[in-house]
């Protein structure tokens with residue numbers, strides 16, 4: 001088994017969309033609160049990835065993927081803030097690892113890689129939010145992110161049956 005982390009090129013992104021859709025669908029079907037609600041098959045998830053293609057093409061979103069034996073099993077993205085007064089800031093989004101590939105350090109490796117991409121671009125203040133009490137909450141705490149606070153009832157859970165709180169985090173990188 002060979003695991004790798006890679007930043008998708010603009011052309012590589014188009015080829016990766018089916019794999020990215022499978023991972024997003026699997027996470028939502030597994031209950032993750034990541035903007036969508038189950039049932040959420042891969043053909044629906046594909047629309048999300050198609051929708052951000054222009055921003056990826058423009059270089060405003062940097063997409064990292066984790067592969068095992070060549071197959072995409074995880075992803076995360078660095079979203080560069082384009083507001084003129086926030087040239088130092090970026091956000092982390094769509095941190096997703098397929099249920100079959102969890103607890104192997106892939107999310108940690110994806111995030112570490114994107115923090116490096118942020119530093120290389122002079123983006124030294126990173127922000128994200130995630131479901132309070134989730135696996136991702138534990139992930140960010142374990143990697144030195146600072147909790148800002150939680151907003152109750154921020155979003156629906158992945159099954160759409162209840163509201164959940166979102167915890168906001170930030171991380172100041174050394175540049």
Ligand SMILES: CC(C)(COP(=O)(O)OP(=O)(O)OC[C@H]1O[C@@H](n2cnc3c(N)ncnc32)[C@H](O)[C@@H]1OP(=O)(O)O)[C@@H](O)C(=O)NCCC(=O)NCCS
Pocket residue numbers: 027032033034094095096097098101102103104105106107108109129130131134135136137138139140142
């Ligand atoms: C959150 C998620 C990305 C973690 O992916 P992963 O590849 O399994 O995470 P890693 O193996 O890199 O874990 C790194 C550390 O995070 C923490 N962690 C990860 N999953 C955890 C869990 N289920 N429970 C507690 N801690 C967890 C641990 O500290 C872990 O280190 P350890 O395994 O040495 O103890 C994955 O569970 C997922 O895709 N969840 C659904 C989607 C989602 O909610 N994404 C977040 C959107 S903001």
